[in-house]
Amino acid sequence: MPPFTHRKDPVNLRASIALFSHPPQCNPCQDFMETMAKDGAAQEATVTPNKDVSEDNLKGYTVIYVLGGPGSGKSTQCAKIATYFGFCHLSVGDLLEAEVETRSEYGKMIEDCKKEGKLVPSDLVVKLLQQAMQRSQNKKFVIDGFPRNEENRAAAESFMKIEPDFVLFLDCSEEEMKRRLLNRNQGRVDDNISTIQKRLKVYFECTLPVINYYSAEGNVRKIDAERSPEEVFEAIKDVFFELKEKHGETRMTL
Numbered sequence: 001m002p003p004f005t006h007r008k009d010p011v012n013l014r015a016s017i018a019l020f021s022h023p024p025q026c027n028p029c030q031d032f033m034e035t036m037a038k039d040g041a042a043q044e045a046t047v048t049p050n051k052d053v054s055e056d057n058l059k060g061y062t063v064i065y066v067l068g069g070p071g072s073g074k075s076t077q078c079a080k081i082a083t084y085f086g087f088c089h090l091s092v093g094d095l096l097e098a099e100v101e102t103r104s105e106y107g108k109m110i111e112d113c114k115k116e117g118k119l120v121p122s123d124l125v126v127k128l129l130q131q132a133m134q135r136s137q138n139k140k141f142v143i144d145g146f147p148r149n150e151e152n153r154a155a156a157e158s159f160m161k162i163e164p165d166f167v168l169f170l171d172c173s174e175e176e177m178k179r180r181l182l183n184r185n186q187g188r189v190d191d192n193i194s195t196i197q198k199r200l201k202v203y204f205e206c207t208l209p210v211i212n213y214y215s216a217e218g219n220v221r222k223i224d225a226e227r228s229p230e231e232v233f234e235a236i237k238d239v240f241f242e243l244k245e246k247h248g249e250t251r252m253t254l
Contacts, residue, residue, distance in 0.1 A: 061133070062087075063162055066144040067211050068170030069203040070196070071177035071184075072225045073232060074144035077170065080233045081142045085240060088138035092145035095128040096120060117198025119206065122151040130160055149206035153213065166243075167214040168236065170225035174200060 064087070066074050075091055082089035096114075100107040106124055113120045125146065133141060147153035156162045181196045214220050221239050225232055 059161070060139060061162070062140040063164045064142045064166060064168060065146065065164040065214075066142060066168045066170065067207060068225060069172055069174070069177045069207070070199045071180035072170040072172040073229060074170055076229050077168075077233060077236060078142045078144040080229075081236065081240075084233075084237070085140075086138075087140045087142040088136050090129065090132055090141055090143045092125060092129060092143065092148075095132055096125070099128060115195070117195045117202060119148055119152075119202060122149070122155040125152060126155045126159055129156075133160075147207075147210050148202070150210060150213070153210050164214070164219065167211065167220045168239065169211050169215075169220050169222045170232070171222050172225040176226050
């Protein structure tokens with residue numbers, strides 16, 4: 001299959017397991033920020049992922065990556081997936097913002113990267129993600145904003161031994177992403193036109209190759225994300241129901 005640029009046909013999903021029960025809801029970003037703030041941990045925490053702990057604690061997890069450009073609706077759809085299907089939603093963006101709020105050395109580094117439209121170092125991103133997953137009572141995760149580049153992907157596989165059950169790709173044109181980013185008013189430092197251009201450049205040069213990597217493995221389902229949030233989620237539900245039916249189960253009614 002040719003690599004994704006925009007609006008290609010979806011590819012098939014490989015089977016995944018245990019996607020549809022409803023474990024306890026979690027707020028890992030808030031929990032992580034509170035924990036890091038205790039006893040000066042935010043200033044003293046090491047950036048290097050803990051390989052031994054991650055291999056023990058992250059086995060058997062169901063992980064779905066949700067990828068797409070800035071403004072494609074990743075966080076919106078992940079929140080819907082978490083509520084409807086009982087996943088824990090981990091937003092790498094929220095974890096990074098939580099670290100910024102601690103005013104730690106790493107928080108300042110993250111803030112500088114965002115202002116310049118650059119990617120945060122992979123070792124720090126993996127550390128935050130790893131700790132949030134370990135603190136959750138859930139074993140099913142829908143993760144948005146990760147991996148954003150090949151370095152992220154390799155770090156997750158190497159240190160956390162994580163490979164996604166599948167990748168949900170929210171496909172949105174550059175023009176529509178720009179329109180959404182300029183129209184939203186979230187007070188984010190990375191929502192000005194100059195930084196938006198940098199973020200889009202990073203997406204096309206760094207994240208799209210990751211999507212193509214998983215596509216080559218037959219592990220991507222592409223969704224047209226230019227529709228309304230409700231229409232997009234209906235298409236996403238069909239993806240999850242398709243997976244469930246592949247395991248010989250009946251269509252879910254909630």
